[in-house]
Amino acid sequence: MPLDPKRTVQELKDFRALTGDEHGAQRVAFTDTWLTARRFLQDRLDALPVLQHMDAAGNWWATLPGESPRELLIGGHLDSVPNGGWLDGCLNVLAGLEVLRRVNEQYAGRPPVTVRLVDWADEEGARFGRSLYGSSAASGHFDVQQMATLADRDGVTLGQALERVGVTLADAPQAQAELRNAAAYLELHIEQGPVLEGLGLPLGPVLGTVGVERHTVTFHGQAAHSGSTPMNVRRDALLAAARLAQEIYVIAQRHAGVCTVGSVKTLPGIVTSVVETCEITLDQRHLNAEHLAAMWQEAQDAARTFADEGGCTVSFGHIWNIEPILFHPELIDAAEASILNLTPGTHRLPSGPLHDAAEIARAGVPTVMLFVQSLRGISHNRIEDTLEDHIEMSVQALDTLTEKTMAWIQAQA
Structure with a gap:
């Protein structure tokens, strides 16, 4: 089962049909549609020999145990803003799913390091106004008392929404245990801005979040x-x-x-x-x-x-x-090399939007992101789009970066 980026494109389309409407993506965190999105991912993970669980904050993990307990994390988020785009967040997760398939097949279910895919809960903060909920719980930058004051426009508190999906807000900081063996974190994302398109480049390594x-x-x-x-x-x-x-x-x-x-x-x-x-x-x-x-x-x-x-x-x-969060210099180099393996040019750029990667880097985990070009620089909008060829290239780049990062983790041991 070689890497199949075209399958990722098709899964993204299927995902859009399942969890969106004529106004755009409707995967707002902790809603019925978000739960449907989670089941879409879980059904596909069921075909792999991975261990699945939800942590104390509501993040979803799929773990492929390796020869080493040191872990390479690949992450993203399935939640969206209301009337959002079809790629924001979910590209990260479904591309990571495809990479996990390839790693499992190549190494007969036993890669050299443990590989984990994570769907962070409520990255967007669209419902309760607090972005990076799940990843901040894992990083330790999380104030339970402050979180308990948050409510959506209908008066539903964050704690009540979490209880509906089986999470107790007071327990959310226990998610920090998920990072105890983390050796590196990778995240692919659409750029959500016009820089790469303006330069005529499909992909770019990310220097950090502003x-x-x-x-x-x-x-x-x-x-x-x-x-x-x-x-x-x-x-x-x-x-x-x-x-x-x-x-x-x-x-x-x-x-x-x-x-x-x-x-x-x-x-x-x-x-x-x-x-x-x-x-x-x-x-x-x-x-x-x-x-x-x-x-x-x-x-x-x-x-x-x-x-x-x-x-x-x-x-x-x-x-x-x-504060500004700078990504790991050696992983930035690896990300750039992974891109240049596919295309003759690239450009290092910062991320203006925040991402879960920022929280994981704050926790001390070596981190890097890849950006893929966004058409018109538009995101958080139903017209959000990326060329299919570029989506496929982004999956390939993430896969190459995964191999390079596994080797880097082994070399650090």
């Missing part, structure tokens, strides 16, 4: 009648916020990072009043920690300047942050 700073910036001005208040005496909180929204583009360009104002809330929020209070959310990302810190400091400085100039004050609130 650091993220998320904050609220709230400008406080003075409500006043929109008809009787002259323009030159207004203390318009929205004007100050709008100037910052423009300035963050300058900051991003200066540091070669990215910045986004994602939401705007105004009070009193009526057409006949100058805005008294304006709260914006700011998202800043960079692969370099020093640049990221500078971007946040420069945004604060600019906000204070615009507030002063507009007769306003400004305050800041912390939403969430994560």
Whole structure:
């Protein structure tokens, strides 16, 4: 049974038909459709001599025991955002399934190291607003009390959703035991951006996941009648916020990072009043920690300047942050070599989106990712797509990287 990337493409199509509709993928974590997606994977794993189980956090594992107890992990996630794309997350898992088939056949069910495929639970965070749930439980970056406060828009808590699938939230940190023998972690993913397509390249090794700073910036001005208040005496909180929204583009360009104002809330929020209070959310990302810190400091400085100039004050609130996560240099080299075995050119690039790989790297496991080109750079959308030839190449690259990484693990012993 040689590697069959075309089978992966067909399984992805079958998976899309089973778990999507005319609006896109509907594999939101812990829903009936997500459970159907899990069964699709389990049915195919049943044909292999692997040990399957769900860990304390709800992640699904398939283990092919090897000559060595040291483990090579290949991971991804079957869950999606509502109306999502047909490849995001599930390509990782189904490509890993095909690699597991090849490894089992080549080594007669006993590879030189133990190989494990994992479907991480709720990578997207689409339902409860907290991304990387399952992998953060395994990495140890998990606060049960904070998680217990999360609820979806229908008022169902994360704990209640987990109970429905046989998981107790308080037990989720026990998933850390799954990484005790992990020697390396590999993850394949669609790029979800336009870089590889712009360069005309099918695949790229990933340097790491960028650091993220998320904050609220709230400008406080003075409500006043929109008809009787002259323009030159207004203390318009929205004007100050709008100037910052423009300035963050300058900051991003200066540091070669990215910045986004994602939401705007105004009070009193009526057409006949100058805005008294304006709260914006700011998202800043960079692969370099020093640049990221500078971007946040420069945004604060600019906000204070615009507030002063507009007769306003400004305050800041912390939403969430994560440091840049750099992948293992030797595995990046191996990933690049695996790609160059298939195509004459490639490009190393950072990941702007977060991935489960970031959490596993944070846990100290040598990690690397492969990106495959995304058409139009679009993801989290039903039009998300990748050329079938490129999907097949990505499966081949992951397979080659698996062999190289098994040899690397043996050499580290």
